[in-house]
Ligand code: ADP
């Protein structure tokens with residue numbers, strides 16, 4: 158009987174996202190391996206998603222597999238089921254989903270196992286007198302024989318061996334079979350310098366203990382672990398993982414991309430040693446490949462990683478933990494679009510495992526689910542060792558200006574900075590704007606330099622002496638005179654991180670200042686290097702964007718300055734107040750984590766906005782009550798679902814035509830399901846053009862329980878797909894720009 162393989166080819170195009178049958182006769186093949194197959198006139202890689210004995214494809218048409226790329230399956234049954242779920246629920250192409258499951262490095266054969274040559278004495282020569290087969294004059298060969306026999310009975314890497322022994326003696330003995338040289342696989346270990354140390358166990362607080370017990374005694378449940386910053390959530394996670402491992406199961410722990418610091422890594426290595434695999438974008442391709450295979454082989458029992466580690470091929474999962482669950486990096490806002498929590502929710506059901514969503518500031522939707530009984534709520538109300546939360550001073554920047562202070566530093570902040578510098582402590586200053594000044598404006602006519610290809614103003618980068626577009630990366634020279642009116646003074650607009658550093662250097666000469674943002678952390682390891690320097694107190698002040706808001710634990714930081722808290726407040730987005738609360742609370746939590754108490758100076762132009770009152774009091778619950786009320790009255794999530802359809806293309810007219818067609822299709826749905834539609838409108842997107850593509854959108858708001866309508870909206874978008882125009886639908890998108 159002939160064997161056929163069902164193959165999904167590794168080409169991302171909707172017209173080929175189906176299953177093709179190939180003749181697999183004569184191949185040793187199973188479901189879950191990759192193959193190469195002929196496809197049209199090309200040879201491409203493909204994933205075998207099934208094996209069968211018959212096919213509907215006529216015998217004269219069917220082609221044969223060319224080769225099998227994997228000895229063993231690399232996609233498990235669980236992942237195939239997950240693929241079906243994601244393609245149905247998240248409307249994704251199967252090939253895009255499969256690509257998520259497998260590190261990019263593996264596809265196309267770009268990275269392979271790292272092989273090294275290894276030499277050892279051949280078994281049949283051991284215990285024999287070397288004079289029988291090595292001439293007395295061949296001293297180097299005798300020496301090598303003796304060395305391998307007595308010092309390295311298990312053999313040694315050839316590279317090491319030839320440092321002290323003669324390479325020609327090795328060649329000679331191996332040619333005669335006296336020494337065996339074979340290839341062994343070398344595992345690349347990321348962060349090899351982070352070695353496990355023996356650290357004493359802390360005694361859990363009563364609240365921590367309660368949390369660990371509750372989580373460990375359930376299965377198939379979702380927990381929300383709400384604990385203020387510094388309440389010891391990581392310790393809870395590690396204890397839960399320990400219990401899971403003791404039951405012979407495995408664990409995944411997810412952290413936001415930028416908070417996977419050497420500190421977190423060290424804690425996990427200390428506790429779980431070799432059982433931990435790291436999956437993170439900062440890893441080299443080879444490292445990623447090896448860590449991933451450690452998961453597949455069962456060698457790794459714990460995965461620590463960023464968003465995509467939710468797809469780690471661990472079997473027998475006992476727990477998935479999502480730390481800082483409110484973080485927007487858990488939503489993929491590029492194709493393939495998915496929500497990490499949804500994927501994790503599916504996996505824990507499949508495995509009968511638990512899901513823990515941890516945060517100091519849970520998202521409104523998550524906390525609502527906990528309050529309404531869908532999830533279980535666990536709270537850590539105090540910081541460990543009863544360290545107080547830092548005192549937060551809200552500074553009215555309008556009053557500063559009225560008092561003649563035009564600087565970005567309020568007098569209160571300068572007073573506190575003087576204090577920090579004088580006492581040899583450290584400060585973190587937070588500003589969510591990289592670059593030197595957000596824009597260059599003509600003082601005479603108000604002209605603002607904009608990107609030619611995108612509808613956004615350019616950002617001045619002083620180090621590079623260029624104007625840069627943060628959307629497309631285009632660089633422009635800085636004009637000396639205004640291109641519009643010829644006036645000679647271009648003024649800087651908002652101040653960015655780069656400029657803050659320069660101002661600080663003027664204010665505090667000789668005091669070390671570090672900067673951490675997207676620009677200063679572009680190279681591999683730069684992130685860890687900056688944090689390392691700050692941790693070693695090589696600098697007293699660290700200036701950064703939201704990158705510094707997460708997870709760091711520096712004992713000598715006694716001051717946190719939030720330079721412009723309102724940055725996220727005035728975005729046209731129903732989540733802007735929530736984001737402001739989360740971000741400012743997170744940043745404030747960096748102060749006073751050890752023995753010294755901390756102080757936060759929060760600068761705002763809207764000091765009476767209710768959000769700052771809750772931030773100052775550290776009152777998450779009060780904030781939640783206020784916010785959930787607003788959401789209910791105004792009908793926003795979790796009391797509604799938002800669907801945004803974005804259409805873009807270089808031809809404005811064609812794109813608008815597609816938009817109108819989709820709008821027409823959705824309007825028909827609105828006729829049928831009128832009671833479920835809260836809002837429907839089309840318009841230009843807030844950013845009207847990116848990279849020469851015009852952007853427009855349809856916004857839909859639906860009552861909860863409209864899954865059927867959402868599926869149909871996705872169908873409408875598919876129906877009006879045309880070449881060269883990008884169109885997609887997003888459910889509760891994280892960005893509405
Ligand atoms: P969170 O993640 O909630 O912000 P962490 O888990 O980072 O807090 O804990 C803050 C600090 O407290 C860490 O240095 C941690 O080692 C320490 N810690 C945690 N639990 C305890 C405990 N039960 N006793 C003493 N120290 C603890």
Ligand code: ZN
Pocket residue numbers: 608609610611626627628629630631848
């Ligand atoms: Zn641009």
